[in-house]
């Protein structure tokens with residue numbers, strides 16, 4: 301599904317290397333977790349995959365089902381099935397949540413040569429998904445993320461994911477700022493989307509999210525590299541001993 | 552009248568017309584003679600060059616051609632049509648509407664006319680403390696226009712439609728509106744009007760009356776326009792005016808409002824979009840002279856590729872206008888580095904118990920928001936348009952009639968799409 305090879309990324313504005321050779325391969329239907337200390341480059345990886353400006357890829361590649369992601373515009377990546385749940389979802393005053401999602405769903409369909417979703421089907425789908433995620437119908441009418449609490453923003457990301465039905469979902473610290481109940485809701489939302497044809501890359505600082513979203517593979521990222529890869533137990537090791545042990549072990 | 556005479560001011564010959572209007576016309580001509588026409592050095596014209604509005608001949612302006620339906624086409628309204636500044640009875644609807652007297656200025660020959668206390672009077676009041684010579688010129692010389700007196704809320708809006716048939720037309724219109732106590736009027740305005748158009752509208756809103764105004768202007772890019780609205784608001788009255796401007800090589804819209812009755816409400820808003828040699832100027836002066844009045848200004852401009860936006864807005868709160876609630880917002884979204892926005896927001900407050908705020912900003916498209924939209928699959932151009940409409944939304948929200956607000960959004964979307 302997603303294949304990242306020897307990815308080197310620096311900043312466009314200044315001479316600073318952030319990712320220093322990331323190798324990662326996520327198979328169809330798999331859930332991979334990336335853990336790592338703050339500043340190790342996790343968000344940078346997610347942004348580079350989604351196509352945000354400001355980064356320069358100096359070496360390596362990233363492909364989605366064999367298609368070169370790095371050559372595509374952000375909207376093309378989305379239409380190809382990539383989705384990033386942002387660590388910090390953006391507030392967009394003046395654009396209604398519902399309008400935004402409908403525009404997005406139909407833009408992706410159009411890009412893929414599919415028929416647009418009817419207003420009725422869209423309404424039905426968004427109401428169902430919102431209900432599952434306990435999103436107040438009122439929130440759908442409000443401007444995108446404006447005045448949403450931290451938890452509401454994260455649930456709104458998952459709602460978008462559910463509506464857009466991507467193949468490759470990257471979740472960047474979706475657990476941050478969530479209380480236990482909200483985390484359960486979000487995890488249930490994610491788990492409901494787990495499917496043989498859909499893969500997840502779950503970035504998290506803490507192990508607790510992985511109690512709810514059970515990963516197949518866990519990677520530890522430090523200083524712009526994947527320094528260790530293992531099974532779900534690796535997450536527990538981090539939880540119990542912190543990153544220091546693992547980092548000194550691989551150093 | 553030759554335009555060289557116009558420039559001399561003193562040589563102005565007041566228009567012929569109803570006798571009751573004559574003294575106001577003579578007075579306006581005298582005021583104009585004293586001030587002269589606006590010039591480039593006038594402080595009030597610092598950001599907008601008045602030359603093309605005052606020079607002898609109107610510059611040629613291509614007639615507007617479009618496949619699009621005219622504005623407000625889908626709205627049930629009574630149309631009053633002017634072609635190059637002259638009333639066209641054949642093109643207009645029958646001017647009878649229950650609760651409303653509608654008369655052509657040129658033909659309003661009653662000896663004693665209700666408009667006498669308003670015609671040229673609100674305009675003259677609006678000349679203090681800043682002179683507005685183009686409005687005085689209009690009062691003195693505009694021969695045509697419409698007089699509307701509303702005694703009972705009519706069943707549908709009145710719509711002033713301006714058509715442009717002559718590439719060199721130099722038109723003036725002077726309208727007077729009086730909404731009597733307890734009545735409400737919705738007035739629409741749209742259309743190209745003329746190559747050069749000078750318009751004055753005086754609006755007297757009686758105690759407890761309401762005036763709602765929506766204007767769409769400027770699709771005909773080459774024309775030059777100077778408009779003035781002078782409004783006087785009675786106790787607990789409501790005045791709401793919204794203007795959409797799309798294109799236009801020169802537009803100067805002046806709005807002068809005097810809140811003279813307690814608890815009156817005045818909202819003035821505008822959305823303007825333009826590129827290239829588009830120049831758009833909103834100049835607003837609101838005077839609070841009564842207790843607990845509310846005024847609100849919301850002006851948004853989207854500019855690109857050399858376009859210029861101007862905002863001069865003032866709230867004057869007189870000494871006894873306690874509990875005034877004044878709000879003023881002017882914002883520009885610059886879509887590239889060539890566009891510019893010049894703003895002069897002012898507050899002058901002599902009462903001590905008031906709530907007044909003003910804010911003016913100039914910004915570009917929010918890159919984070921743009922990326923967020925694109926990351927969800929929205930193509931760049933569409934994402935940009937969404938953000939432009941979002942920026943304008945706060946101004947459009949000032950339009951209360953939902954069908955009209957929807958049309959404004961549709962027109963804006965069309966404008967944006969044509970420029971992709």
Ligand SMILES: Nc1ncnc2c1ncn2[C@@H]1O[C@H](COP(=O)(O)OP(=O)(O)O)[C@@H](O)[C@H]1O
Nearest residue numbers: 311318336337338339340341342343344345354
């Ligand atoms: N746009 C940027 N400008 C400057 N520094 C950046 C930028 N993006 C990332 N960095 C730096 O790159 C490093 C990795 O950041 P990030 O990817 O956010 O890490 P993580 O998500 O793992 O906490 C940090 O040192 C951060 O300060």
Ligand SMILES: [Mg+2]
Nearest residue numbers: 342343387473
């Ligand atoms: Mg991060």
